[in-house]
Amino acid sequence: MQRSAKQRLARSLAVVALLGLTACVEKPAQTTDAEYIEQSRSTVAALQQQLSSKLISTIQAEGVVAAIQVCANVAQPMTGEVSTATAQQQISRTALRVRNPANQSDALSESILQDWQTAMTADGTAPEPAVSHEDGHVIVHHPILLQTGCLACHGDPASIAPEVAQKIAQLYPADTATGFAVGELRGAFRVVFEQE
Numbered sequence: 694m695q696r697s698a699k700q701r702l703a704r705s706l707a708v709v710a711l712l713g714l715t716a717c718v719e720k721p722a723q724t725t726d727a728e729y730i731e732q733s734r735s736t737v738a739a740l741q742q743q744l745s746s747k748l749i750s751t752i753q754a755e756g757v758v759a760a761i762q763v764c765a766n767v768a769q770p771m772t773g774e775v776s777t778a779t780a781q782q783q784i785s786r787t788a789l790r791v792r793n794p795a796n797q798s799d800a801l802s803e804s805i806l807q808d809w810q811t812a813m814t815a816d817g818t819a820p821e822p823a824v825s826h827e828d829g830h831v832i833v834h835h836p837i838l839l840q841t842g843c844l845a846c847h848g849d850p851a852s853i854a855p856e857v858a859q860k861i862a863q864l865y866p867a868d869t870a871t872g873f874a875v876g877e878l879r880g881a882f883r884v885v886f887e888q889e
């Protein structure tokens with residue numbers, strides 16, 4: 694009787710140990726914020742690469758006015774393509790001042806962009822990727838800074854070619870995305886991980 698009680702105890706201890714072990718094996722290690730940043734970085738790089746090579750080749754072959762159509766017709770669907778290539782992530786672009794109203798920032802993006810902008814204005818702090826946990830999603834924002842090649846369409850309105858300004862006004866009557874200088878915060882890539 695005593696023996697079988699011992700055996701039972703031994704067996705239940707073994708079961709507990711086993712369960713503990715499988716629990717350890719099956720539960721994936723919690724992804725850290727640094728890992729989310731790394732994983733989203735390649736998604737951002739892929740979109741950035743596709744967008745800029747398409748822009749550059751179109752500007753070279755057909756000029757800036759034609760390249761506006763690249764952004765208008767290619768950027769939005771391309772945003773979706775990158776998402777499906779890396780199944781668990783969705784990527785989009787947003788900004789405080791947008792050209793396409795579809796890229797308008799939500800409350801989260803707006804507060805991150807505002808924080809970056811405030812820190813940059815105050816003491817030139819370079820914006821760093823920001824990880825947010827919201828409604829079971831992990832959202833990573835990567836800063837987009839303005840480069841020389843962007844000025845033709847996002848620079849000082851006085852220096853944008855009239856035919857370019859005219860085409861932008863025609864396609865985006867509510868455009869607010871001009872007047873940027875090189876190095877300024879232009880916006881963010883926003884990568885949403887579907888599951889935490």
Ligand code: HEC
Nearest residue numbers: 760761764765768786788791792793796842843846870880
């Ligand atoms: C040939 C003109 C052109 C050039 C050059 C250009 N853009 Fe744009 N940009 C646009 C247009 C048009 C849109 C609206 C695209 C859309 O419909 O999503 C846009 C949208 C954006 C957006 C999304 C937010 C918004 O305002 O709707 C960001 C961010 C952006 N551009 C950054 C850049 C950066 C950074 C560069 C330089 C590396 C650049 N752009 C170069 C025309 C241009």
